[in-house]
Amino acid sequence: MTANSLDLNPRTLGTQPGKREFSVTDEYQYNRSGAARWIISHLLRYKPYLFTFLTAALATNILFSALPRLTGLAFDEVLKPTPSAQRLLWLALSALTIVVLRGFIDLTNSFSVETLGQRTERDARQELYISLLGKSQTFHNRQRVGDIMARASNDIRQLNPMMNPGVSLITESIMAIIAPMIFISTINPQLLLAPVLFVIVYIFALRRYVRQLNPVAARQRMQFGELNAGLNESISGIEVVKSMAQEEQERQKFVRNATQFRDAFVEQGEIQARYLPLLLLGFAMTIAFAHALWLYSQGQLSIGEIVGYMGLMGVLRFPAFISIFTFSLVQMGLAGAERILELMRQETEIDENRGGYAAPMRGDxxxxxxxxxxxxxxxxxxxxxxxxxxxxxxxxxxxxxxxxxxxxxxxxxxxxxxxxxxxxxxxxxxxxxxxxxxxx
Known part of the structure; x- marks a missing residue:
């Protein structure tokens, strides 16, 4: 695909598009100044669902983090010379209530984020289709049909898994870091040492991981477009291929494109194999346990508080583990979004001239x-x-x-x-x- 006449000027939310031959009167305007901003502008169209999703994600992780704290309190109660059956019953019922309530909130969370994902994909597909209808014939003459089909189908399809489970689990991961920190601080502020150190190193490791993953994801989407475009050209021009005895050359071209597409996936696997946060969490758990035992020896912690603390440290395993594939989904979605925007940003040579001359024609x-x-x-x-x-x-x-x-x-x-x-x-x-x- 050629990049002639690419318009890279930012388009902010609510601005009118440039030249085009076709438009829809009530068309919603999105922010096309960047892939992330474009996706956010799609999400902001459905603020109630977005608010429900964020609230439910926070509530779910607060309730999940409350369980280790209740478990620690139960340990302390059991270890007393005369445990209170009433208090233990209250703790058990509280845990049961949290589990049931968390289940209902999870359903709300899943419904909201799934709706956001499906509507984002639908709206993006409609936006691209309207944009393509508004392009001139000269624009379409420059394009490779297979590449446009790859962008209109597969690249847009990446937006849905990017939202759910991608963005959904990343949001829950952030909440799963904040909520345990709050509960740990209620046990003993000194216990924040190990988790805070882990979070700092985790952020740097994750940043490095995403930077390595970003160009690979972009290359995957580009190679898929090349593969699809080449296959489309070969099949649509099969009569020429046969008449000119070019079968072997076309086969070699397809194998070359498929190999480059495969190599991008292999490179992604190598990057994921070097993912460090899970190893870092192991070190953090060791430091946390040693620190808790030292505070216990100083008489500043009880056995139940150690149990609750280690349970809360275990909650951090979720963001450490889940990030290995959620960020790859997000990077694939962003790479696809950038390819979609690249197509929509290209200027067409002919404008519909909505305010132009209109009258019954005589035919001169x-x-x-x-x-x-x-x-x-x-x-x-x-x-x-x-x-x-x-x-x-x-x-x-x-x-x-x-x-x-x-x-x-x-x-x-x-x-x-x-x-x-x-x-x-x-x-x-x-x-x-x-x-x-x-x-x-």
Missing amino acids: LRFDNVTFQLGEGADAGTVLHNITFHAAPGETVAIVGQTGSGKSTLTKLVNRTYDVNEGSVSIDGVDLREWNMESL
Whole structure:
């Protein structure tokens, strides 16, 4: 795919798009200044679902972190010379209530984030489709059909798993770090030493992991587009392939593209194999246990508090473990989103001119020194040169010429499939470029 006429200027939320041949009156405007901002602008369209998801994720992790604390309190009660059966019953019922309540909140959480994922994919697909309909024929002539199909299908499909489970589990991971910290501080603020050290190192390790993963994810999406485009061209042009005996060359090209696509996945696996946070958590658990035992020897902790503390440290295993694949899903989604935006940002040469001239047509057609070229720069080829003629209303004009002489091109200039390079085409004395496209 060529990048000629790429428009990389940021488009902020609520701004009107550039030139296009087709538009929808009530079209929602998204922020196309970057992949992340584009996705966020899609999510902000459904604020109630977003708020419900974030609230439910926080509540779920607070309740989950409360269980180790209750377990620690139960240990302390059991170890007393005369345990209170009433208090133990209260702790057990509290734990049961938390488990049941957490189940209901989990359902709400799953419903909200699944709705966000499905609607983001649907809206992005509709936005891209409207954008493609608004592009000129010249734009579509430059594109590889297989690559557009890869972006319109597979790249957009990546947005759904990016949201759920990707963003969903990352959000829960953040909550699963905050909630245990709060409960640990209620036991003994000194116990925050090990988890805080772990979180600091974890953030640096995760940042390095994401930086390594980002270019690989982008290359995966690009290679998938190349693979799809090459396959589409081979199948659609199978008659030429057969007549020119190019089967072996096409097979080699496909194998080369497939190998590069596979290599990107292998590289992703190598990066994931070097994932460090799980190892770091093991060190953190060891330091935490040693620190807790030292505080116990100083008489600052009870056995139950140690049990509760280690249970809360165990909660940190969720973000450490889950990040290995959630961030890869997010990176794949962002890479796909960037490819979608790259396509939508490309300017079209012809505008619908919504405020242009519109009136009932009489049919007075005039070509005045029209010159038209297909292609750009050195690849441009002159199709029509200094064409002048007039067709009055009701008059029939015969256009005769050899195949490829430009007869069909004349008709495409009349309905503005293409615009002329020099001269003008007018209907009823009004230049076609002044007409409203829908009226024309």
